[in-house]
Amino acid sequence: xxxxxxxxxxxxxxxRWAALFAExxxxxxxxxxxxxxAARPTYMExxxxxxxxxxxxxxxxxxxxxxxGGGDAQARFLxxxxxxxxxxxxxxxxxxxxxxxLVRNYDYDAQAFDAVLLATRWQxxxxxxTSDGLFGLVDGVNDAGLAVSLTFxxxxxxxxxxGVPLILRYILQTCETAEEAGRVLERVPSHMSYNVTALDxxxxxxxxxxxxxxxxxxxxxxVATNHQERVEWSSHARFTATVERERFxxxxxxxxxxxxxxxxxxxxxxxLYSTAFASGFGTLxxxxxxxxxxxxxxxxxxxxxxHRLDRFAEGARAVAVEQAPG
Numbered sequence: 001x002x003x004x005x006x007x008x009x010x011x012x013x014x015x016r017w018a019a020l021f022a023e024x025x026x027x028x029x030x031x032x033x034x035x036x037x038a039a040r041p042t043y044m045e046x047x048x049x050x051x052x053x054x055x056x057x058x059x060x061x062x063x064x065x066x067x068x069g070g071g072d073a074q075a076r077f078l079x080x081x082x083x084x085x086x087x088x089x090x091x092x093x094x095x096x097x098x099x100x101x102l103v104r105n106y107d108y109d110a111q112a113f114d115a116v117l118l119a120t121r122w123q124x125x126x127x128x129x130t131s132d133g134l135f136g137l138v139d140g141v142n143d144a145g146l147a148v149s150l151t152f153x154x155x156x157x158x159x160x161x162x163g164v165p166l167i168l169r170y171i172l173q174t175c176e177t178a179e180e181a182g183r184v185l186e187r188v189p190s191h192m193s194y195n196v197t198a199l200d201x202x203x204x205x206x207x208x209x210x211x212x213x214x215x216x217x218x219x220x221x222x223v224a225t226n227h228q229e230r231v232e233w234s235s236h237a238r239f240t241a242t243v244e245r246e247r248f249x250x251x252x253x254x255x256x257x258x259x260x261x262x263x264x265x266x267x268x269x270x271x272l273y274s275t276a277f278a279s280g281f282g283t284l285x286x287x288x289x290x291x292x293x294x295x296x297x298x299x300x301x302x303x304x305x306x307h308r309l310d311r312f313a314e315g316a317r318a319v320a321v322e323q324a325p326g
Contacts, residue, residue: 005298032073041081042076054188090150091267093222100291102199123173126143129169146198146199148196149197151194153194156233160189160212164192182218185208191212209229225243227242268301303319
């Protein structure tokens with residue numbers, strides 16, 4: 001299977017982002033409204049939630065809404081407030097070497113993936129990351145030397161809160177350290193359970209266990225797969241091999257000290273690398289973030305695409321990903 005990834009830069013919200021939104025909006029609208037428009041929060045509910053929890057980015061939300069056409073549905077979608085439920089796989093870990101390094105596999109449905117690396121300077125803060133919904137991010141780094149990444153938390157509960165990609169965007173727009181990111185993760189509600197790892201230029205890191213029905217838990221875990229402190233959705237855990245992947249990464253961190261190159265390379269092989277695209281959980285890319293350098297390397301078996309905040313290279317890259325039969 002071949003995927004085309006695009007790297008797009010636009011300092012301020014403008015015509016390039018508007019063109020992207022126009023391209024993706026029909027599919028996103030079908031997904032977002034699949035339970036009916038009445039199932040989604042109203043415009044006023046979305047505005048009130050953003051104003052309460054993430055007031056600093058309300059002007060940015062307004063600007064993007066205008067670029068998206070200024071409609072009610074676009075504004076509600078871009079708020080990421082109480083969206084439909086969605087699941088991902090993913091593995092991530094902080095390398096124990098001298099250089100701060102966060103490595104992650106993004107395991108998701110290729111048909112529901114933006115495949116866009118977006119570099120922006122919104123509200124004066126440089127951010128580079130993998131887009132979700134064209135406002136949110138599933139991983140990224142900012143010019144303060146802070147990197148963040150998410151994995152699904154392995155629980156069925158859906159509640160009152162935001163889609164976690166917008167929370168990651170908010171962190172990268174407003175935070176400079178892992179400690180600051182932790183404070184945001186403790187107070188901003190997530191509509192489903194996710195694990196978010198934050199790593200800063202000083203090599204300080206944390207992993208937050210987010211949930212819609214209980215307080216966030218901040219940990220010093222260097223590894224996150226698809227469960228939290230214990231497995232709570234056993235069938236999902238078996239299907240995604242979350243425990244096995246966590247054990248594999250912990251062993252690499254504690255029993256087998258290794259080079260950065262070998263550590264990143266482990267994400268490109270089983271049990272971390274997945275070819276289960278037919279089931280919606282194939283590895284779309286491996287990302288290696290170096291927050292101190294403001295650098296990102298996107299990896300696939302046999303290919304690498306490197307980017308930096310200070311000299312972001314736009315373009316497109318077609319990559320072949322292996323798909324398991326079935």
